Amino acid sequence: MFIEQVYKYQHDFWRYLIGVIAVVFGIIIGQIPLTIVLLKEAGFEVMNMTETDMMQALDSNLFLFLMLLTYAVGLGFLFFIVKKLHEQPLIALTTSRKKIDWSRFWFAFGLVAIFIILTTVGDYISNPDDFLWNFKLKPFLILLVISVVLIPVQTSFEEYFFRGYLMQGIGVMVKNRWVPLVVSSVIFGGLHFFNPEVTKLGNTIMIYYIGTGFMLGIMALMDEGLELSLGFHAANNLLTALIVTADWTAFQTHSILKDVSEPSAGWDVLIPVLVVYPIYLIIFAKKYHWNNWKERLFGKAERPELLNVSEES
Incomplete structure (x- = not known):
């Protein structure tokens, strides 16, 4: 299974500790080009810039x-x-299956893409004054290339690190499934605390981010792999970057539309977590015949041979 298979490899605590430090170091290294460009444009004032200031620079x-x-x-x-x-x-970081099931990736991607397109079109028709036509061909084509190439890389990093590396590592340490689900989801959501959306909407938006982390984690545990969460996350970020932007979002892009409405962190935050996400999970559960939810989400994550002995006894 997705967590238990890690017992076949080197899974000492110190390895995961070094691994997390190395990945954080890699992120810091990756920020060097952005820092150099910002220093060139804004000088040492960049040290006092918020993320919104950096985007505007x-x-x-x-x-x-x-x-x-x-x-x-x-x-x-x-x-x-x-x-x-x-x-x-x-x-083995991706799935418990013998090979990566790309049909799962594309099903999740297509489902989310269709939902985002339909809801955006519906919102635009219902509230046209909330949007400005933002489309400019050349900047949009550049955005399209950047987004198609690199946004799946960004979302893949987050899925592989949070739903893969951390979930598997914590799982073999605590020998259960619910602790890695909770810890990885809270850390994932918590790291979004510094997004511009939190500044604009307040801490209530964290319900959405942490709730998203839980849904993606549930998908990984129930499906015993990351294919669905990889497709879901890639479609969500890619379509968001291409279709709608706003002055207060983490992705300020040359998208087709610009949302100029005054946002609020009310039902807009709760409906996705309490209504839309459960519907997604029901669809995936029906299609992929998920069962034994209690065991897959709250069961043990011990060595496979120990699990077999326990089942036989």
Whole structure:
């Protein structure tokens, strides 16, 4: 199974500690190009800049490219650590299946893409005054290339690190499934605390980020792999970057539309977590015949031979 298979590889606590430090170091290394460009444009004032200030100091396409480059470097460090320090193949970080099931990735990607497109079109038709037409061909084509190439890298880093590396590492340490689900989800959501959306909407938006972490973690545990969460996350960020931007979001892009409405952290935060996400989980559960939810989410994560002995007794 997705967590239990890690027992076949090098899974000592100190290896995961070094691994996390190495990945954080990789992220810092990846930020060097962005820092150099910002220093050139804004001098040492960059030290006092918020993320919004940084985005406004550069062309949005350039900022997006440099920001996403950070995750590409981080992903490279993560894959290196997994292969060399843990002697674990990439497929074992991705799935418990014998090979990566790309049909799962594309199903999740398509489902989320269709939902985002339909809801955005519906919102635009219902509230046209909330949007400005932001489309400019050349900047949009550059955005399209950057987004298609690098946004899946960014989302893959987050999935492989939080739902893969941390979930597997914590799972074999505590020998259960619910603790890695909770810890990885809270850390994932908590790291979004510094996003511009939190400044604009307040701490209530953290319900959405942490709730998203829980949903992606549940998908990984129930499906015994990352394929669904990889597709879900890639579609969400990619379509968001291409279709709608706003002055207060983490992705300020040359998108098709610009949202100029005054946002609020009310039902807009709760509906995705309490209504939309459960619907996604029901769809995935029906399609992939998920069962035994209690065991998969709250069961033990012991060595496979120990699990077999326990089942026989």
